[in-house]
Amino acid sequence: MQIPPALDPVKAVRDKFADAVLHDKHFRDETTLIIDPATITDVMLFLRNTPGLVYNFLSDVSAVDYYPNDYGHAFDGTGKDFRPERFGVSYHIYSMLYNRRLRVKVFAADENPVVTSMTSLWPAANWLEREVMDMMGVQFEGHPDPRRLLMPEDWDGHPHRRDYPMGKETVQFSFNVEEIMKHKPFATE
């Protein structure tokens, strides 16, 4: 079988979707494509199905929180990293045929962060996205099973956000029991 020659993912996506790529970045031999969240389904389908790219394996979905002020204007056009919004969701995809990785990153706003779900392309995204949803509070549109994954279902807040304190379970005394139970609706059931 003839294997088609490998294409440069950045150039291929830029040629196909003129406005989709907001920025591309190369750091320590890793390529990052920062794309417009509205186009993510098309870009991912293109990356997965095009001969010469064939990123067929989803390795990881992880999110990073740039709170409090490492995003926005301070990072525009300075030659440093490109971070338009607070949350960065990275899809690490891998091409078995060409043995290379690519990071596709989309940003989600502080208020009501939503990213389109990739579960229809890779079933593996199901739990990976659920974890991001649970721990970072980024919602995935079109996710088939948007429940919490690691934390209890009555948990308040999203632990991996940078403004979530590195605290511990509050010790329960009679003076604060009501305050604690307010955040745990299922505990008394």
Added chain:
Amino acid sequence: MSELTATKATWEGSLEALKGLVSERAMTGETMLLNMGPHHPSTHGVLRLLLELDGEEIITVLPDIGFLHTGIEKNIEDKSYEKGVPLTDRMDYLSPMSNNMAFCMAVEKLADIQVPERAQIIRVVCLELARIASHMVWLGTHALDMGAMSVFLYCFREREKILNMFEMVSGQRMMGSYFRPGGVWRDLPDPFYKHVTDFLEYFLPKIDDYESILTQNPIWLDRTQGVGILEPDVALAWGVTGSSLRGSGVNWDIRKAMPYSGYNTYEFDVPLGEHGDVYDRFYVRILELRQSVKILQQAMKRLPKKGAFRTDNRKFAPPPRSELGQSMEAVIHHFKLWTYGFDAPDDEVYISLESPRGEIGCYLHGTGGNKPRRVHFKTPSFMHVSAIPALSEGALIADMIAIIGSVDIVLGDCDR
């Protein structure tokens, strides 16, 4: 009587929450909902599976995880880079060395730290020993789940010898934290070399023993062949990696595909299965044991007794104790490393490596300071547990036990 109705009422109330997750037949009571775990011995930890059963046949599986979530990723965000290493031990507690390696590789890539060649060989020795130790636990418990008690005892006997070696190098049997950014914590003790070579001689015939108990055993074949078949494309779609993926015949071993720590200089084969059933996943791992021994033999042959075991860049690794009495600079470096750590750029890296269970990925995002902004571990058990529904629908409950054992999950690794 009233108590009974009360129980029934709450039970029906909770059923509503499962709408859409289990089939409609469960809502009318035609099929049965059964909890397996979180304390079931064959779930290898605290995994709860909600099974929807039609007789003994499984219609739906809903895995419920998080019982062992310990916030390791969040905790590492609050520590300087080197202090994060001991936490990673606690994820996959059956092969802590692989987790150390994942985190150290990510830090080394982010901060651009070079690892001396001898340290790379030491790491390969430890990683392969960890692979054997982990496969020993897997083989023992997998066989135990299906009623073969003796294999379990033999496997733990061999694992004990490896744990003794880990104690020798790191002072701890399991949670060694032996790998550090830039190399390993300290040099190998002298008796270690002989222990490893003796162990390899001792261990090879033991693999034949396990095989003589299991490989051709008709009961074992009946329980495993044709059970829990995982097609290659399904495995890839669900992100299954490691031996479980190679059992389905997909040739992807990160040690070969993206070599790290000098794995490209060792000669070894990647065993592959054909049918993707429980038996193939079992047999691939047995063959992997032999390949690990092969790698270890090569590594021990080329491992010099003296040499650097950690980078000599004093910005990332402390100076040896002998220097502290003579050099002011060494004292400053030591103080700086122990109080502050080192800085890493405000950027992101992703590395992956082949753990005994599959691909461990580590996504690390620095802040420019001495602590990471975000660290995320993509762990093989997490993906394998998420694939259990795809593997076991239509199987029998008894096969479910075989399937869980065959994908080799560790719940500490899954929940982190």
